[in-house]
Amino acid sequence: MADWWECNQVLEYLSKKGYSRTEATLRMESANQDTDGRPISTRVEESGGVKYGKAFDLFRNWIEGNLEIYKPDLRRLLWPVFVYSFLDLVSDFYPREAKTFFNNFREIFETEHENDLRGFQAIALPEHVSTNEIAKIYQGQRYRATLSQIAFFNLIQFLESKEKEGGAVIVGILQTRLNVVTVERTAEDQFSLARLLERAKHKEDFPAEDEGIPGHNPGSAKLDGSAGSAVLTKLKLGHITLDAESRQDVLGDLEDEDKANPPAIGQQSLVDAWGQRIKREESEEVPGRTELPPRPPPLARDVAMEVQRVKENRDRLKISSRTGGVGPGMNVVLYTFHNTNDGITCLDFSGDYLLVAAGTDLHYIRVWSLDGSPLPGPPQANGQETRPSASHRLIGHSGPVYAVSFAPATASSDKQHITKAKYLLSSSADATVRLWSLEAWSCLVVYKGHDGPVWDVTWGPFGHYFLTGSHDRTARLWSTDRVDYLRLFVGHDRDVDHVCFHPNSAYVFTGSCDKMVRMWLVTNGYPVRMFTGHTGNITALACSPNGKILASADDAGTIILWDLAPGKLLRRMRGHGKGGIWSLTWSVESAVLVSGGADGTVRVWDVELPNDASGQGKIGGEGAAGQKVDGAAQVANVSGGGSKKKAKEVVVTSDQISAFPTKKSPIYKTMFTQQNLVLAGGAYLP
Secondary structure, three states, X not given: OHHHHHHHHHHHHHHHHOOHHHHHHHHHHHOOEOOOOOEOOOOHHHOOOHHHHHHHHHHHHHHHOOOOOOHHHHHOOHHHHHHXXXXXXXXXXXXXXXXXXXXXXXXXXXXXXXXXXXXXXXXXXXXXXXXXXXXXXXXXXXXXXXXXXXXXXXXXXXXXXXXXXXXXXXXXXXXXXXXXXXXXXXXXXXXXXXXXXXXXXXXXXXXXXXXXXXXXXXXXXXXXXXXXXXXXXXXXXXXXXXXXXXXXXXXXXXXXXXXXXOOOOOOOOHHHHHHHHHHXXXXXXXXXXXXXXXXXXXXXXXXXXXXXXXXXXXXXXXXOOOOXXXXXXXXXXXXXXXXXXXXXEEEEEOOOOOEEXXXXXXXXXXXXXXXXXXXXXXXXXXXXXXXXXXXXXXXXXXXXXXXXXXXXOOOOOOOOOOOOOOEEEEEXXXXXXXXXXXXXXXXXXXXXXXXXXXXXXXXXXXXXXXXXXXXXXXXXXXXXXXXXXXXEEEOOOOOEEEEEEOOOOOEEEEEEOOOEEEEEEOOOOOEEEEEEOOOOOEEEEXXXXXXXXXXXXXXXXXXXXXXXXXXXXXXXXXXXXXXXXXXXXXXXXXXXXXXXXXXXEEEEEEOOOOOOOOOOOOOOOOOOOOOEEEOHHHOXXXXXXXXXXXXXXXXXXXXXXXXXXXXXXXXXXXXXOOOXXXXXXXXXOO
């Protein structure tokens, strides 16, 4: 009221003195005020909490009235605008307007964002925004969205033309809360004119591959019209059981083994252990035969390997319950390679625990026996045996060898050793993959198809098939009996650095330096999951033996666990120094994870989830509650040098059970045996 009275006094003074032009200007400027001197809102963005509802309604109506080819992409902006409008209303203490806004528009998103809406429903006060787990995820990071340049320019032009009607509100949200990435329209990608028309015709409205908050409900991977809808593809993660004939063979061999070596008092018989395992596998939802790649008929070797697995599984060191970060006590057998001159690029242990292979930057592979016994040489042309040697070199690649992988094998108690490792795969910078015989110590097949260095190669869980990842941004599925690849997996923006199989061989995983992990269906090559959340390049992948969890690691020293069925992040684990985590391996029960990397440590992690763990998990950052600082882990300075400066402390999450530091040996490979013993290999770099 005082301001209004003072304004009138000034106007009277100007009128008496004859300053008519100044008086007119002041009257014009002061006209937009109420009787108390407060400005009267003439624009929607100045009208309190109501502005968000009006702005969102304006935005939605414009999108629905737009050209059909742009609707699918523009509709992807409605969800983040809805979320941040609602959170702003609550934060600015407009509870009534927030509730009205939420109820008016929630129905649009119930199909795709049901879980998040359920979480937002409990938010009514500003303090709820800072404590609600889902709200904190959206508040803490920008929402990523991708638009074609034409659609984006069309959007901005409309919002600027409707600035007073609510456009400024939407622009403010886009600027402060979203990371809108514009892409050029090309003939091949999803923003091509033909693709946009096709999507509009079929009314597809699926999320982009990298849309949303990194690591939070990544949703389905990039799908097209033939691959399905935006709803997450249901996965069948159960184990594959043997056919009836092979089961009878395994059962007969187990009965013979029980008779020859009766179980000790209190020990379960092999037949009973086998029966329990079969019942457990039959209770799981498994892919049908048509959903799996064809497998060759089982041989006597396959039956013998299954029998050996049952024996090892029964006699293993059992890790069956949550450790709570205290135990179990783990021992690691480390094989250290000396005088390598930093020439070793990769390592692998055979499944029978008898051999280790190392790829080098000098274009060859060297194979040793783990127990130091001499290896038999290749047979000569005259039939005479070659003198055994401590190791064998496999020569054939014309570039550095980046990955080696032994074919599936198991330990054997018989003298014939029919289950021993017989084959080795290697990939190289020469863009080829080679299959080697470990009996003839020679190359059997050269597989060509990649256009660039092949960074990784791995066998399928049942042999016969193998998977590769390359600089050409593709992963490829191969079979040993064909020189051409069977399946091509395309979708990464950069090199495919690491690959692995799901235990039932129905799915494969790829990791890239585009910081994304993708899951693919083997039979048709379609993507079924995409996981975003890493801040560094992917350096290792490993799927749990139970087939439910994927572990991925990056060169920033972070391990992330993903729940495959809902496609959500379970937890982040930190402890390794930077430089890369190069190997991951799971215990038989999928309760413990072991990692090794460039910081020269082997670390053991408790990954057993508590019964009340939520499906989405919590993301812990550095310095969060329950974390500790690992000083001992920095004993080894892998980079060398004589500096005596104190090593930088590394934040370690409470999931870590123990750490095994080496002097100066980066760890290239870690491996859990079927009896839950841990093998690790590294090269000493003085």
